Amino acid sequence: MSRMGKARVRVPERAAKGEVVEIRAMVDHPHESGFRHDNMGRPIPRHIVESFTCSYNGREIFRAKLHPAVSTNPYFMFHALAMESGELVFTWTDDQGGVATQTARISVTD
Amino acid sequence: MTQTIETGRRDFLIKTAAATGALAIGFKLPRVAQAADGAAQTPEVTHWIVIQPDETVVIRIARSELGQGTFTGLAQLVAEELECDWSKVRPEYADVNEHVRRNRIFKDMSTGGSRGIRDSQEYVRQAGASAREMLVAAAAQEWGVPASECKAAKGVITHTSGKRTTFGKVAAAASKLEIPKEPKLKDQKDWKLIGTSPARFDIPDKTTGKQIYAADVRLPGMVYASVVQCPVFGGKLKSFDESKVKGMRGVKSVVAGDDWVAVVADNWWRANQAVKALPVEWDVGENGNVSSESIKQFLRTGIEAKDAPVARKDGDAASALAGAAKVIEAEYYAPYLNHATMEPQTATALVTDERVDVWVGTQNGEATITAASETAGIPLENVYAHKMHAGGGFGRRGPHQEYTKQAVKIAQTMRGTPVRLQWSREEDMRQGRYRPVALVKLRAGLDKDGNWTGWHVRQADQSIIITVRPAMIKDGVDPINTRCFQDNPYAVPNFTNEYAMRNTHVPPGFWRAVAHTNNPFFRECFIDELALAAGKDPYQFRRPLLQGKKDLGVLDAVAKAAGWDKPAPKGLHRGIAVVDSYGSFTAAVVELSVEGGKVIDVKRVIVAIDSGHVVHPDAVKAQMEGGVIWGLSSVMHEEITIENGRVVQSNFADYPVLRLAETPPKIETIIVPSGGFWGGVGEPPIGGVIPALANALFAATGKRVRSMPLKNHGFSYKT
């Protein structure tokens, strides 16, 4: 399994129940498109993050399928409806079997 | 020095009365003042055209005036269809900010590729035609008559009944009408302005010294910056010792970027003295050992590689060469070249919390506004790029806007204070975007009768396009660097063009005529070598191979003008070459004598162009003369070399360009427009003169020069 770079996420520590919170996630990864060339014009092999998911207390709330046109160090901003306190798990998988995970806790008050 | 700012009207003038005289810069004060003033303003007929009550016709120009005459040529195209009074026309730059806010309404703003006329002629003529239809419709409405009974000429609209009005009187009413989408364009036979040479708008101010360039911009309270950048491309700034310059007279601050550091002072001289005195350490990385020699060896790996990507393949060149009665083989080389614009890279920036203003002599207003916006982190809508006429462009001031970014970054550290960043000549020479090096191996086969049967061309060079638009590289072939070969017009039955890309750390750039500066030298000199081997005259050798091509027309034109059918007068020697590029066809004959085997006296250059249509013949002539001078300069003098990863040359002393005394007494231009297409003229005239000179030199000396510049072979021009 190849290694993946550092993953960073931003989730509010606390939120009111029913509040829509903003989540940001980024992983350090070349996300090499396969369309770049080396100094002799030869293609640099593709090496991309293929999927990114986020689950909230075990339920998947975001899934992205990435193609080469996503920028280096793929970044996402999306939202979640805060329903209960718990854990968010973020997972990135690349096309060489590399996996990165990151977790964050959110505490939800009534 | 006194400075006043007058606001409250559309143009605000900054007047600077200096010891040497007064300089005035007029530019549009965007948005704020315009809005306040809105009611008093003349509404535009369309976004391209404003007609004022005094009949002044303002035509907006999206391209940049670099001395090529685009302000005049594009205005002619609009005015031709508008049927206005040419004496009332005043061109102005289309506002870049407005362009962005109005969803790119002025279309292409980039000025390059000799595209100004050929790529915009249709829509700018339509702009003129649409406005004319609107003006006529407005008059017809006022009179209650059908528009078809009205006619416009010289800014006057008349009705069959004898009613008469002017553009200025109906412009406001016309501006309320819808813009016709498909206005009818005139038939070519009815053109009155296209094909004539009215006085150019840009020349008087340049002649009198009144012209304000980016390097002349002065704003109230402005400070000055000079920069040093990592001398090894790709390196980074490691450290600098600010304390050594902080106490120097006039020094205000030191600002650093990733790979540069600048000193800001109360005048440019002080800023530059301080930046030179500033102790700086660079992290040069792995490129600190690269030299011109190591680069050449790298190119050689491309020539010697067993296989290389194929750009074009006709028939079977390998078999043709194997079966040839005679095989001719040669290797040619061209060095890096710098744009060396007379005005070094310069940008003035003013950053506040809400907006950014930049004053730049840019070849691409969109690139400038984007660079400023992204650097400042301020949305495009709040960035104002004030386009200045450029003191030489040649491709240097287009996509790469490092100077704009640096100026904005410095201005961010002193909000509210305008900063003019001007590169020193040395920085300009050493931080260029260079015409790339190229090595090429050519092999050709002739049959026993001297017919050209097979040709194999292997190019090894550095790609420019891969740095800006890599998707254009298909299967390893650079479509720009292979021009002259992959689009070779000569009828050779078996032809293979291979391309081996070899990219170095030296940043490449689009240098006026790009690959059509080195590839014509390689191709046209080699063809002269073939003619010699075939025992044929170089002109007669080419002719049958170009049958049915427009190249033949210009080749014949220069041969005829040179009197090629008769031997050159005693002591004079001629060379000929033909090239098509940027949609046009050009050929050149150079006539020279050589003194002492080394001193070249160019007596006469004849250059012909077929650009299809011609808008302003005198501007075309000027571009041809300029192109000849550009070509003669590069072939003799120009070369950027690399040692320890950095550029050796620093100024015009070690990177000379053609001087007046070296310029040939006669440059004869022949314009042979065959009609039916729109070709470029800014770059095409350059390609022919370079090989024509080298071919004439061979005729004079028997020495075949296969690398540029000629000075490296001991040659010089007579002065």
Added chain:
Amino acid sequence: MAVNCRIGSRTLPGRRRALRSLAAGVCILIVRPAAATPGELAAALRESFGDRQIQRGKVKLEMPRLAESGNVVPVTVIVDSPMTEREYVKSVHLFAEKNNLPRILEVQLGPYNGKAVVSTRIRLATTQQVLAVAVLSDDTLWSAVTEIEVTVSSCG
């Protein structure tokens, strides 16, 4: 005065026209995706959505009009949806008309997101149009098209 590197877009008027009709087609009218789009994008749309109609509206695609390099272009897609259990956005798809591969990204969403707003950063090979398509819970397809100029690729 330096280069002609607009080969792709400049010397192929037919393709230019096709792009205009793509804009007109997807943006202004209700069309079947394969009606008038350049080959690869049309194929990708067909593969994702078959013959289903893509309507204009309900989607906002926020991007700068100009970008310097096209390597890192910030993009935000906003879909007009209450994001309730009954009415929500199922997925958002991004396409680039002139990249080597037209697909950029597909994102699955649901009522648990509370808000159908997604941002990311994308690569664009050159000046072109970007298309965002949202699939709603009632299986209707909505879209927005934005054109972006990549200034470095304009050369000279």
